[in-house]
Amino acid sequence: MPKNNPVFANQLIEWYLDNKRAMPWRETKNPYFIWLSEIILQQTRVAQGLPYYLAFTEAYPTVQQLAAAPQEDILKLWQGLGYYSRARNLHAAAQMVVTDYNSIFPNNYRELLKLKGVGDYTASAIASICFDEPAAVVDGNVYRVLSRIFGIDTPINSSQGIKEFKKLASGLMDRDRPADFNQAIMEFGAIQCTPKNPYCLHCVFNDRCVALQKSRIHELPVKINKTKVKKRYLNYIFIKTASGDTVLQQRTGKGIWQGLYEFPFIEAKGPLGEDRFRESVKSQNLLPNVIEMDITRYNDTPIVHKLSHQHLYTTFWIVDVAEIDRETIPVHSIRNYPVPVLIANFIEKNID
DNA sequence: AAACCGGGGAG
DNA sequence: CTCCCAGGTTT
Numbered sequence: 001m002p003k004n005n006p007v008f009a010n011q012l013i014e015w016y017l018d019n020k021r022a023m024p025w026r027e028t029k030n031p032y033f034i035w036l037s038e039i040i041l042q043q044t045r046v047a048q049g050l051p052y053y054l055a056f057t058e059a060y061p062t063v064q065q066l067a068a069a070p071q072e073d074i075l076k077l078w079q080g081l082g083y084y085s086r087a088r089n090l091h092a093a094a095q096m097v098v099t100d101y102n103s104i105f106p107n108n109y110r111e112l113l114k115l116k117g118v119g120d121y122t123a124s125a126i127a128s129i130c131f132d133e134p135a136a137v138v139d140g141n142v143y144r145v146l147s148r149i150f151g152i153d154t155p156i157n158s159s160q161g162i163k164e165f166k167k168l169a170s171g172l173m174d175r176d177r178p179a180d181f182n183q184a185i186m187e188f189g190a191i192q193c194t195p196k197n198p199y200c201l202h203c204v205f206n207d208r209c210v211a212l213q214k215s216r217i218h219e220l221p222v223k224i225n226k227t228k229v230k231k232r233y234l235n236y237i238f239i240k241t242a243s244g245d246t247v248l249q250q251r252t253g254k255g256i257w258q259g260l261y262e263f264p265f266i267e268a269k270g271p272l273g274e275d276r277f278r279e280s281v282k283s284q285n286l287l288p289n290v291i292e293m294d295i296t297r298y299n300d301t302p303i304v305h306k307l308s309h310q311h312l313y314t315t316f317w318i319v320d321v322a323e324i325d326r327e328t329i330p331v332h333s334i335r336n337y338p339v340p341v342l343i344a345n346f347i348e349k350n351i352d
Numbered sequence: 353a354a355a356c357c358g359g360g361g362a363g
Numbered sequence: 364c365t366c367c368c369a370g371g372t373t374t
Binding site for chain 3: 039083089137140187195
């Protein structure tokens with residue numbers, strides 16, 4: 001195990017300078033913008049996160065403006081990106097920077113780590129890219145690159161693996177060029193040492209890559225634990241009143257989509273027929289004081305919405321009523337609320 | 353240590 | 364279909 005291997009860092013950075021992709025956050029060292037990009041890119045591909053980065057930097061050019069924004073505006077801008085705790089933590093962290101740090105971003109790993117939503121990876125990324133602190137990043141790319149080149153079998157999601165890879169990356173770090181080193185190893189994993197079909201033929205490390213020499217590229221990195229997927233059956237109720245209003249409610253408490261809005265719904269253990277749906281609407285008092293309702297099943301076969309650990313089998317029901325004893329909003333104002341993609345897709349097809 | 357938290361794209 | 368993406372927080 002190389003304790004200090006400048007050859008590796010030099011070759012890696014040389015490769016990076018020749019091959020790096022152009023990205024807007026590579027044109028700045030402003031920690032606010034770097035932080036935004038890092039939060040957005042957590043567990044998110046560059047192609048998916050890029051439009052959100054542009055939208056956020058446009059809407060909130062400074063951390064003060066982000067901190068001062070209503071949380072719902074931030075969730076609305078985040079809509080479709082997933083992992084919505086990131087958006088809530090983003091808001092909280094911005095307020096921390098304004099309140100606790102006089103609107104000046106913390107300039108080192110240890111302080112950055114205190115911000116909500118900033119863990120070891122993100123603190124290392126910001127500290128290295130903005131402040132040249134030699135803190136090694138270990139993201140999915142780094143696990144893959146290091147496990148292959150050095151032939152490491154330790155599961156990357158075991159507590160031992162997390163420590164082992166962090167130590168290895170730290171030892172390889174080019175302490176004179178932390179920003180380039182960290183971005184180089186991630187870029188290398190993203191476009192050269194890819195999960196499937198990596199380009200080993202013209203890889204600068206193919207003369208010493210342990211996994212390549214042992215034909216174990218496809219076995220590394222080792223990852224344990226597969227999350228089990230739960231099935232849920234949701235019946236969303238799109239209420240339409242005679243005056244053109246509907247009902248939307250916010251998700252609170254734990255679970256998915258915290259803070260986002262959705263139609264009232266009935267969750268069941270399996271698909272519901274119209275009779276059982278009508279019974280449940282009544283027994284759960286979802287439409288108080290409604291005497292007569294016209295029910296139309298919108299989709300015959302459930303719409304399957306897949307989350308990382310839940311599959312949602314969804315039926316939308318259109319319910320026409322004269323009026324309703326609940327807080328209502330004009331149907332057309334739905335588009336102002338942050339909603340899950342599942343709801344957004346329905347709205348897009350059925351409003352306007 | 354394990355569970356939880358989205359959505360999308362590649363192969 | 365499976366895998367995984369510039370991970371972090373909670374239990």
